[in-house]
Amino acid sequence: MADFDYDVLVIGSGPGGYVAAIRAAQLGLRTACVESRETLGGTCLNVGCIPSKAMLHASEYFDAAANGTMAKMGIKVTPELDLPAMHAQRIDAVTQLTGGIAYLFKKNKVTWLKGRGAFVDAHTVQVGEQTVTAKDIVIATGSSVTPLPGVTVDQTVVVDSTGALELAKVPEHLVVIGGGVIGLELGSVWRRLGAKVTCIEYLDQILPGFDGDIRKEANKVFKKQGIEFKLSTKVTGVSVSGDTASITVEPAAGGDAETITADCVLVSIGRRPNTDGLALDKAGLSVNARGQIDTDHRFQTTVPGIWAIGDVIPGPMLAHKAEDEGIAVAENIGGLTGIVNHAVIPSVVYTWPEIAGVGLTEEAAKEKGEIKVGKFPMAGNSRAKTNHEPDGFVKIIADAKSDRVLGVWAIAVPAGTMIAEAALGMEMGATSEDIAYTCHAHPTHSEAIKEAAMAVRGKAIHI
Numbered sequence: 496m497a498d499f500d501y502d503v504l505v506i507g508s509g510p511g512g513y514v515a516a517i518r519a520a521q522l523g524l525r526t527a528c529v530e531s532r533e534t535l536g537g538t539c540l541n542v543g544c545i546p547s548k549a550m551l552h553a554s555e556y557f558d559a560a561a562n563g564t565m566a567k568m569g570i571k572v573t574p575e576l577d578l579p580a581m582h583a584q585r586i587d588a589v590t591q592l593t594g595g596i597a598y599l600f601k602k603n604k605v606t607w608l609k610g611r612g613a614f615v616d617a618h619t620v621q622v623g624e625q626t627v628t629a630k631d632i633v634i635a636t637g638s639s640v641t642p643l644p645g646v647t648v649d650q651t652v653v654v655d656s657t658g659a660l661e662l663a664k665v666p667e668h669l670v671v672i673g674g675g676v677i678g679l680e681l682g683s684v685w686r687r688l689g690a691k692v693t694c695i696e697y698l699d700q701i702l703p704g705f706d707g708d709i710r711k712e713a714n715k716v717f718k719k720q721g722i723e724f725k726l727s728t729k730v731t732g733v734s735v736s737g738d739t740a741s742i743t744v745e746p747a748a749g750g751d752a753e754t755i756t757a758d759c760v761l762v763s764i765g766r767r768p769n770t771d772g773l774a775l776d777k778a779g780l781s782v783n784a785r786g787q788i789d790t791d792h793r794f795q796t797t798v799p800g801i802w803a804i805g806d807v808i809p810g811p812m813l814a815h816k817a818e819d820e821g822i823a824v825a826e827n828i829g830g831l832t833g834i835v836n837h838a839v840i841p842s843v844v845y846t847w848p849e850i851a852g853v854g855l856t857e858e859a860a861k862e863k864g865e866i867k868v869g870k871f872p873m874a875g876n877s878r879a880k881t882n883h884e885p886d887g888f889v890k891i892i893a894d895a896k897s898d899r900v901l902g903v904w905a906i907a908v909p910a911g912t913m914i915a916e917a918a919l920g921m922e923m924g925a926t927s928e929d930i931a932y933t934c935h936a937h938p939t940h941s942e943a944i945k946e947a948a949m950a951v952r953g954k955a956i957h958i
């Protein structure tokens with residue numbers, strides 16, 4: 496057998512790559528990870544999940560003070576925004592967590608090869624001046640922002656998600672192009688800090704991929720918070736003059752054009768896989784029509800010994816999906832059986848309230864067969880009511896015959912945390928009866944999940 500520098504070489508240190516590298520090292524494999532950024536952790540830790548949550552969390556406090564929520568609880572304050580300090584705590588969170596991955600690499604004896612990786616052949620990768628060989632190579636290069644044709648991101652007036660995390664001042668008018676998760680989260684941050692926010696979405700509803708009821712309710716909740724929506728609307732151009740942008744829009748179905756002016760435009764129309772510069776062809780690999788690398792269920796590509804995980808392969812572009820695939824791929828390389836159940840991957844929007852779902856939407860479940868649906872409003876949940884958080888509901892979709900839970904959707908302040916119970920239940924093949932007869936602590940928001948399960952069976956108590 497050829498003598499390789501490493502047993503496993505991972506390209507990319509996002510939640511997919513760093514987790515794969517650590518798990519491979521834990522399994523006793525000599526492991527290295529190639530990363531071109533200055534810090535480890537990929538999109539998620541550097542410019543994604545973590546900094547966005549830092550800004551969402553801080554702006555939530557500001558909003559609670561500014562919008563009267565705190566006053567309702569007997570706390571009278573007039574908040575004053577210190578934006579540099581808010582940014583400093585965001586940077587601090589990122590620094591601590593990316594540094595934490597460097598510590599974990601050292602602890603687990605994973606070698607960090609700094610630089611961009613490109614294939615020389617199926618077992619060899621060029622990293623800067625260095626040529627490195629490995630028996631198995633994992634591509635975990637993630638994704639980056641999809642550009643809007645004809646629109647130049649200058650990170651001042653026209654920004655992408657990275658620029659929108661770092662704005663030096665609160666915009667007067669922020670136009671968000673794209674009503675998906677990232678647009679709504681970052682739009683919420685700046686709306687809470689005082690910006691007028693207009694969200695333009697090509698489809699007739701925000702949050703593509705989410706359950707229909709949830710999409711409608713989310714729209715209502717965000718409107719109530721002051722976000723203006725232009726649905727079924729197409730952006731045809733963005734021009735910048737000085738510090739003002741003019742956004743030309745027209746109905747998606749065609750019609751009269753309109754121009755909107757703003758001092759900041761966030762382009763958030765999606766993300767695309769990172770494969771440029773990898774020289775995949777030299778390893779005998781190619782991409783599919785969507786630019787992704789296809790794999791089998793073990794995450795092996797068409798070339799034996801080359802594997803791929805995370806945003807660069809098909810499936811939802813989510814950090815926890817990438818992490819689970821990272822563990823599974825390392826276990827498969829290490830001779831164990833690594834599996835990811837792609838039917839049970841929760842999605843969360845970290846707005847206020849949070850929006851979460853796992854499994855099938857009602858629309859998709861109906862296409863597969865007969866279903867039963869139970870819904871319970873958060874207004875009927877004692878904890879939500881006590882906390883002045885009445886918006887939202889929990890919805891459970893179950894198979895009409897077997898009663899097995901097919902999907903759970905929620906809008907509730909801690910929906911992102913609540914959905915873990917649903918994911919565990921579905922992973923274990925739970926029925927709505929199993930959930931309805933599981934004791935849930937009182938008073939908790941999670942009781943709404945139990946009551947929605949009871950509603951599937953036609954007998955919720957607090958409604």
Ligand code: FAD
Nearest residue numbers: 507509510511531537538543544612637805806812813814
């Ligand atoms: P990435 O995290 O993209 O990491 C890939 C790494 O590979 C990068 O560091 C890149 O520099 C490196 N790389 C690429 N090519 C090369 C090369 N040739 N050589 C060396 N290094 C290379 N997901 C969630 O689940 N929850 C959230 O709350 C959430 N919030 C988000 C908020 C924002 C603003 C954004 C942009 C994304 C968010 N996401 C969230 C999505 C999440 O960040 C991604 O799904 C996740 O990071 C994908 O992980 P990955 O390991 O596949 O790739």
